[in-house]
Amino acid sequence: MIHLENVSKVYPNGTEALNNITLDIGKGEFVFIVGPSGAGKSTFLKLLIREEKATFGKLSVNGRDLINIKKRKIPYLRRTMGIVFQDFRLIDKMTVFDNVAFAMRAIGEPEKSIKKRVGTVLKIVGLEGTENRRPRELSGGEQQRVSLARALVNRPEILIADEPTGNIDPELSFEIMKMLVAVNRRGTTVIVVTHEHELVRKFGGRVIRIAEGELDSDYFISTKYNPQKPAPKPAGDESAAPPDDDDKQQTDGSAEKPEQNGSSDKEGGQQ
Ligand code: ADP
Numbered sequence: 548m549i550h551l552e553n554v555s556k557v558y559p560n561g562t563e564a565l566n567n568i569t570l571d572i573g574k575g576e577f578v579f580i581v582g583p584s585g586a587g588k589s590t591f592l593k594l595l596i597r598e599e600k601a602t603f604g605k606l607s608v609n610g611r612d613l614i615n616i617k618k619r620k621i622p623y624l625r626r627t628m629g630i631v632f633q634d635f636r637l638i639d640k641m642t643v644f645d646n647v648a649f650a651m652r653a654i655g656e657p658e659k660s661i662k663k664r665v666g667t668v669l670k671i672v673g674l675e676g677t678e679n680r681r682p683r684e685l686s687g688g689e690q691q692r693v694s695l696a697r698a699l700v701n702r703p704e705i706l707i708a709d710e711p712t713g714n715i716d717p718e719l720s721f722e723i724m725k726m727l728v729a730v731n732r733r734g735t736t737v738i739v740v741t742h743e744h745e746l747v748r749k750f751g752g753r754v755i756r757i758a759e760g761e762l763d764s765d766y767f768i769s770t771k772y773n774p775q776k777p778a779p780k781p782a783g784d785e786s787a788a789p790p791d792d793d794d795k796q797q798t799d800g801s802a803e804k805p806e807q808n809g810s811s812d813k814e815g816g817q818q
Contacts, residue, residue: 548574548705548736549595554604556590556760564590566760567604572738574704577731577752577773580740587760588740592709595738596628597621609704626654629698629735633710635690637682637697643669644678647696654701668696672726688719695726705736712743724750728772 549572556565565587572578580588593599594606597613606613611624637646644665651661669675672692682690691711698706708727712720724739724746731737741747747754751770756763769775 548572548609550605550607551594551601552605554594554601554606556587556594556599557602564760565594565601565757568757568762569604570755570762570765572736572753574736575731575734576736577728577750578736578738579747579750579752579754580738580757581742581744581747581754582757582763584742586757588757589709591757592707592738592740595705595707596630597624626701627704629701629703629706631691631694631698631706631708631711633713635682635694635714637690637693639682642679642681643674643685643693646682646693647700650697650701664700665696668699671699671729672696686719687715688722691715691719691723692726695723695730699730699735703735705738706730708737708739710740710742712741712746717745720746721749725772731773 551568551570554565554568555563557563568591580591582588590599594601594613595608597616601614604614608624609627611620613624616624638649641649647665647668648661651664656664665678666675669678672695674689674692674696677685677689677693682693685693691714695708695711698708706727711723711727715723720743727737727739728750748768749770750772751768752773753765753767755765767775
């Protein structure tokens with residue numbers, strides 16, 4: 548679904564933000580992108596949504612070649628994606644309903660389907676009854692849930708969340724993460740950038756670590772939220788631990804044993 552081959556990004560000022568990244572993310576995977584500040588995580592996301600263009604290498608998303616994609620086709624690419632920002636990016640003049648409906652109106656969906664779908668996604672994120680409120684009347688955690696509802700409204704194939712828990716407290720972060728896992732279970736590929744080691748340990752899944760623009764490690768943490776995907780290896784083979792590096796999150800604690808990453812092929816579509 549997402550394919551990067553020897554991808555590098557050099558910004559016009561000469562900063563090499565990503566260097567020679569090769570990886571694939573399959574449909575239905577749940578992936579954390581971690582790494583220190585300045586490592587290139589946001590740049591990675593920007594390449595995926597084609598806000599930035601890779602300088603070298605091959606990059607495709609859902610069969611679309613993002614190196615040679617025509618500018619006028621980029622909005623179609625983005626329609627297959629839902630994006631949750633750290634700072635919510637809600638429009639305060641609009642009600643919760645209108646904030647969520649915005650992306651559907653942008654593509655000319657009929658008002659009747661909008662009403663139905665917005666109701667459904669607000670239910671998914673536990674915000675029924677808030678339709679007529681304004682974002683500023685909601686708590687930070689609720690605002691983040693509105694932003695998640697907005698990202699889900701057009702049934703994205705890929706949900707991208709950039710530090711979605713960066714501006715909310717730990718309990719609410721946990722709730723948002725549970726929702727992202729639930730969305731993933733419906734078949735949506737979920738990619739979450741975070742620096743919160745605790746959440747990564749707790750929720751598990753595939754962990755891609757970027758450091759100084761390079762792909763530093765790529766491994767799987769199995770937990771009850773993200774159990775190992777159907778046996779790519781014989782049962783009992785749990786020998787592969789993530790590389791030992793003191794800047795890296797440990798994989799003990801609430802998580803079960805880390806296992807080597809296998810390909811993911813969860814099926815099913817979002818409702
Ligand atoms: P992270 O999200 O991991 O903190 P970023 O992708 O934001 O890392 O940044 C990676 C590197 O690229 C950093 O050195 C950063 O200063 C640089 N960088 C990011 N955006 C730009 C830009 N628009 N122009 C030049 N350099 C940039």
